[in-house]
Amino acid sequence: MLQFQLWKKLLVVTVAVMGIIFALPNLIGGDDGVGAGFLPGKQINLGLDLQGGSHLLLRVDVDAVKQERLENLGETLRRDFRSEKIRFSGLAVANETVSLQIRSPEDAAKTKQILTDLGNEYTISNDGLIYRLAFNDAGLATMQTRTVEQSIEIIRRRLDPEGTKEPVIQRQGLDRILVQLPGVDDPEAVKRLLGRTAKLTFQLVDMRISATEAVQRGRTPPGSVLMQSASDDGRSYVIEKRVMVSGEMLDGATATFDQNNRPAVSFTLNAAGARRFGKVTGENIGRPFAIILDGKVVSAPTIQAQIFGSGQITGDFSVAETNELALVLRAGALPAPLIILEERSIGPGLGADSIAAGEIAAVIGIILVAIYMVASYGFFGGLAVGALTVNIILIVASLSALQATLTLPGIAGIVLTMGMAVDANVLVFERIREELSKGRTAIAAIDSGYQRAISTIIDSNLTTLFAALFLYIFGSGPIKGFAVTLGIGIATSMFTAVMVTRLFIVFWVERKRPTRLVL
Amino acid sequence: MRLKLVPENTSINFLKFHRLAFILSSLLVAGSIGLFAIIGLNLGIDFKGGILIEARHNTGPANISGLRGDLEALGLGDISLQGFGTETDILIRIQRQDGDEKAQIAAIQLVGSTLGSEFDIRRTEFVGPTVGAELAEKGILAVVCALLAIMVYIWFRFEWQFSVAAILALTHDVLTTIGLFALTSFEFNLATVAAILTIAGYSINDTVVVFDRVRENLRRYKSYSLGDILNKSLNETLSRTVMTSVTTLLALVAIVIFGGAVLRDFAIAMIWGVLVGTYSSVFVAVGLLSRFDIKRGDDDDNNDIEKPEYERT
Numbered sequence A: 001m002l003q004f005q006l007w008k009k010l011l012v013v014t015v016a017v018m019g020i021i022f023a024l025p026n027l028i029g030g031d032d033g034v035g036a037g038f039l040p041g042k043q044i045n046l047g048l049d050l051q052g053g054s055h056l057l058l059r060v061d062v063d064a065v066k067q068e069r070l071e072n073l074g075e076t077l078r079r080d081f082r083s084e085k086i087r088f089s090g091l092a093v094a095n096e097t098v099s100l101q102i103r104s105p106e107d108a109a110k111t112k113q114i115l116t117d118l119g120n121e122y123t124i125s126n127d128g129l130i131y132r133l134a135f136n137d138a139g140l141a142t143m144q145t146r147t148v149e150q151s152i153e154i155i156r157r158r159l160d161p162e163g164t165k166e167p168v169i170q171r172q173g174l175d176r177i178l179v180q181l182p183g184v185d186d187p188e189a190v191k192r193l194l195g196r197t198a199k200l201t202f203q204l205v206d207m208r209i210s211a212t213e214a215v216q217r218g219r220t221p222p223g224s225v226l227m228q229s230a231s232d233d234g235r236s237y238v239i240e241k242r243v244m245v246s247g248e249m250l251d252g253a254t255a256t257f258d259q260n261n262r263p264a265v266s267f268t269l270n271a272a273g274a275r276r277f278g279k280v281t282g283e284n285i286g287r288p289f290a291i292i293l294d295g296k297v298v299s300a301p302t303i304q305a306q307i308f309g310s311g312q313i314t315g316d317f318s319v320a321e322t323n324e325l326a327l328v329l330r331a332g333a334l335p336a337p338l339i340i341l342e343e344r345s346i347g348p349g350l351g352a353d354s355i356a357a358g359e360i361a362a363v364i365g366i367i368l369v370a371i372y373m374v375a376s377y378g379f380f381g382g383l384a385v386g387a388l389t390v391n392i393i394l395i396v397a398s399l400s401a402l403q404a405t406l407t408l409p410g411i412a413g414i415v416l417t418m419g420m421a422v423d424a425n426v427l428v429f430e431r432i433r434e435e436l437s438k439g440r441t442a443i444a445a446i447d448s449g450y451q452r453a454i455s456t457i458i459d460s461n462l463t464t465l466f467a468a469l470f471l472y473i474f475g476s477g478p479i480k481g482f483a484v485t486l487g488i489g490i491a492t493s494m495f496t497a498v499m500v501t502r503l504f505i506v507f508w509v510e511r512k513r514p515t516r517l518v519l
Numbered sequence B: 001m002r003l004k005l006v007p008e009n010t011s012i013n014f015l016k017f018h019r020l021a022f023i024l025s026s027l028l029v030a031g032s033i034g035l036f037a038i039i040g041l042n043l044g045i046d047f048k049g050g051i052l053i054e055a056r057h058n059t060g061p062a063n064i065s066g067l068r069g070d071l072e073a074l075g076l077g078d079i080s081l082q083g084f085g086t087e088t089d090i091l092i093r094i095q096r097q098d099g100d101e102k103a104q105i106a107a108i109q110l111v112g113s114t115l116g117s118e119f120d121i122r123r124t125e126f127v128g129p130t131v132g133a134e135l136a137e138k139g140i141l142a143v144v145c146a147l148l149a150i151m152v153y154i155w156f157r158f159e160w161q162f163s164v165a166a167i168l169a170l171t172h173d174v175l176t177t178i179g180l181f182a183l184t185s186f187e188f189n190l191a192t193v194a195a196i197l198t199i200a201g202y203s204i205n206d207t208v209v210v211f212d213r214v215r216e217n218l219r220r221y222k223s224y225s226l227g228d229i230l231n232k233s234l235n236e237t238l239s240r241t242v243m244t245s246v247t248t249l250l251a252l253v254a255i256v257i258f259g260g261a262v263l264r265d266f267a268i269a270m271i272w273g274v275l276v277g278t279y280s281s282v283f284v285a286v287g288l289l290s291r292f293d294i295k296r297g298d299d300d301d302n303n304d305i306e307k308p309e310y311e312r313t
Helices: A006-028 A062-083 A105-116 A137-159 A187-195 A211-217 A271-283 A319-331 A348-402 A408-437 A442-474 A478-512 B014-038 B064-072 B101-118 B129-157 B160-184 B190-220 B226-258 B261-291
Strands: A053-060 A088-094 A097-102 A122-127 A130-135 A168-172 A176-182 A200-205 A224-228 A236-246 A250-257 A263-269 A289-293 A296-299 A310-314 A338-346 B050-057 B079-084 B086-094 B119-127
Touching: A006 A348, A006 A478, A053 A137, A053 A187, A062 A088, A062 A097, A062 A105, A062 A130, A062 A137, A097 A105, A105 A122, A105 A130, A130 A137, A137 A168, A137 A176, A137 A187, A137 A319, A187 A319, A187 A338, A187 B101, A211 A224, A211 A236, A224 A296, A236 A271, A236 A289, A236 A296, A250 A319, A263 A271, A263 A319, A296 A310, A338 A348, A338 B101, A338 B129, A348 A408, A348 A478, A348 B119, A348 B226, A348 B261, A408 A442, A408 A478, A408 B190, A408 B226, A408 B261, A442 A478, A442 B129, A442 B190, A478 B190, B014 B160, B014 B226, B014 B261, B050 B101, B064 B079, B064 B086, B064 B101, B086 B101, B101 B119, B119 B129, B129 B160, B129 B190, B160 B190, B160 B261, B190 B226, B190 B261, B226 B261
Parallel strands: none
Antiparallel strands: A053 A176, A053 A338, A088 A097, A097 A130, A122 A130, A168 A176, A200 A236, A200 A289, A224 A236, A250 A263, A263 A310, A289 A296, A338 B119, B050 B086, B050 B119, B079 B086
């Protein structure tokens, strides 16, 4: 007799009901993606290619940070050596190493002390009176991790200042960051926001030499550098290296207009910044200072009076630019420049079209398969189509419950699964036909058809599952989505063929008690 | 009345064709390798690096030839422009720009402003050279690992001869699919790699169904010659093979016609894969099996497999 234990029946019914519960929010839920209030599940998580959005793979330019840190280190050493009255020469940063030469061997002990006091992130070596300092592996790794983590934090603040957009911002590998931002209308704006480090400093203009003179001589006085203007006027300035106030001391920044009604950004400083700024401006009334953004001089106003807590940045800005500048200043400076390695941006229109096309293809594919199955196997074919419907519900439910991401190739995976899902049923039905042609009774034929087909079904599906598994491991983005739907589809189609169709048949056999079967 | 594409109780001598099939397959594989070597693949930006922009004209059909002139005047190097799906949609491909990533971003902006407000930019993709190389590496790794895993599984479940035959048939499918892409100049991208792996999965599915039947018949009909058993197994599974191919093809045809331009190449590759995978399961895998000396099961092993479970002792 056909055996189908009670617990199996209960299992099939439970799974089907759960499937309907988890699949339903996609049908009746709102457009907000949350789902219907009284149901537990959520809607399917749509990939960026379906809902529109930007996928960016960024590299953090850690080398730039390394260079900057070493240069700062050089300046620190210059100060320390002066205050310890150690005479030295040839302080330079080259080949990722800070080197200097002390004049007299008597200072060796004091030099060693200063260098070791810098911390354990560096390796120190000396060659006679020449001392060299470089990052060691642990120091580099710490710096890399810290830089990337800081960058992630800043990126989040820039892209999602209100914390409502749910962007994915993840570290990948050593120095990469993956950004996935759903629902972006203007991907170029996103790139502009990430394209600048937004390092803001206020530094005094060096009056000892004019910029033209410095350009002619090809060098600047020690402690000063030559900087270009941010606008296209081709001007340059000689700027003191010492930083009066930097962006970290900002308390806030907003887009505004100056007294001439030109777009500007006003800022306020925190307490420490206000004290520093007040002190330096008080000592330097009448001298110009430069507002420097990412290494370019935005403007260089003359200090009219002592300035404390707030001020304005004016320059050659449009309103959109001041808005963006205020946003990135509020979010803080990136510790290092970001380099875009990969970008995939999909507009919302294309995403909606893709969903529509995928849905049509799915519906028509299913109808074609259903017609063909019924034409080939009659009533049993109809049962298989019923199982296929359960299968689709289960795929949708699994995707919703796992919150797996459905991508456009993923939709293709589902449609493809429709075609392949009936394979397990076909295997069983063909077996039953064979058994029938050997003259078995209906029930015996059905039973041995299932018995025989099951190992084939498992073998053939497991091998396909391997392909899906490796797609998942090595694939990225949409392809991963395809692997997920393919894998889920294989699992649910095995379940529906082996359990659901069988349950249908058992019900039918128990009610009709057929002695002859035509298949 | 039932629709039956395959009549019942066929007794086709498939192995009669296997010499012919070997010649055909060898030619196909050699041709594919040749095409790959001579023409090469039309690599998409996923692997080559570069920029892809899809745009839609706001009001009517896009003036492709006029636009082509404008874009070529930008001096961005190799630039290709084609219609995409409908007459309002265009697809622009730009070669990787010299210089660093900033140069690529600048090129995207340049194209955007050239298209102007008449066009709505629907998709922008940019893949830098480092990422492209990594994606290619991962794609190759995925295909190789999947083939190895399948080989090990078949070896574990069957005999090694089955495993070797299956993997040669699969390699045949993969190589001829690559050949198809070289021949047609269809863009070879990440979705293609997914298609190839799915083809491998589909083809092995077909092969395993036949192999399962071969294994069963080997145990049941001890007096039959290997050739007779292979033929019998193929005939017995033929109806299923055709049935499943047709249902899968129906689903794929629906994608080709209704699934939109992005999925079309993927589905076309899959259709080829279903055809070549079915062919290779029947003729290549089983044909190879006929050349091997396969160990037959012991006499006392599973003697009553013919009876259904409830009749067994």
